[in-house]
Amino acid sequence: MKFLLCIATILSTACPVLAETRIYGPLILDFDRAQKMGQSIVVPSKNSQGQPLFIAVLCTERLFNFTSSESKWNDWGEPANIHEARIIADVCNFI
Template sequence: MNRLPFLVVALLIAVPAIAETRKYGPLILDFGRAQKMGDSIVVPGVNPQKQPLFIAVLCTERLFNFTGAGSKWNDWNEPATIHEAKIVADICNFI
């Protein structure tokens, strides 16, 4: 039995899923579930302990926010690290 068609289908299914998940240092963000909410774009993710979190970006102001303990939002700030700056750039160019 020829396994090539099965392999091609498996790769076509797997590749888009990988492309939607991106790693930024210890964080993994799921761009496939990104949503526009008001003026911001919100992307779900997980931290190194596999706890869920959300990242929000205001593209017009290039501001960054995230949920912390208890899923409460922090204050809007400019990106403070290289990873945060990359997240802002990628999110604003993604949607």
């Protein structure tokens, strides 16, 4: 039994911890790098083409925002689809 416990300990310390990433339709969000900025929470993301962008959630108002391909923020708005609604729910409950 001690041998199995020793093996499990070695493996758990030798294996790198995987980042907390989640997929929402065409977006991949990196929850490990999420940051609270003012009243919003900003999460680094990638779109289906692998291009980086940022997602922002305003939990108090349940609003969603994201950066464009030019790295400029759009206007705050209500979720436009089920993926955005899930992102808001998960971000607000996770952080």
